[in-house]
Amino acid sequence: MELSDNDMEYEGDIRVYLSHHYDGTGRSEIGTDALAVQAHSPTMLLGTSYSSPRFEFTAIHEFGHALGLMHAHQHPEANIPWDKEKTYELYRQKFGWSRAQVDLNVFPLPRDASRTYAAYDRHSVMHYEISNEYTLGDWKQTENPHISAADIAFIRRIYP
Numbered sequence: 001m002e003l004s005d006n007d008m009e010y011e012g013d014i015r016v017y018l019s020h021h022y023d024g025t026g027r028s029e030i031g032t033d034a035l036a037v038q039a040h041s042p043t044m045l046l047g048t049s050y051s052s053p054r055f056e057f058t059a060i061h062e063f064g065h066a067l068g069l070m071h072a073h074q075h076p077e078a079n080i081p082w083d084k085e086k087t088y089e090l091y092r093q094k095f096g097w098s099r100a101q102v103d104l105n106v107f108p109l110p111r112d113a114s115r116t117y118a119a120y121d122r123h124s125v126m127h128y129e130i131s132n133e134y135t136l137g138d139w140k141q142t143e144n145p146h147i148s149a150a151d152i153a154f155i156r157r158i159y160p
């Protein structure tokens, strides 16, 4: 079948929607989940402008999801001492997230036999910044704007 110019515009498996109207957030389908998205819909949202200091982090982080990576801070062995009630409240205030959205994107996920795991890496680009106010005691992690050595090793392992 011959593709029209209009169809070719939507040919990519990863379709990025760039908009600065999303307060610096981003989202992406995880790996091949993108193939189930309707042809004319984006599979990734980058809610930052090119000039934002967070653009590089957001783009690398969301492309990590597109390559199939989950969040490092949700690793089953992350053992982050979350102040859960405070975290629900802070994400509700900051992004309007429901408790279910926080469970899905922030707190640890149970180990899943169908997934491949590396060791927990708090320096991964797939780790959220977590300030002290979200945790009990003295635990925090800054945002890592670059791909960590462990990120590179893991990507090499899953894409040999």
Ligand SMILES: [Zn+2]
Residues within 6 Å of the ligand: 061, 065, 071
């Ligand atoms: Zn993410």
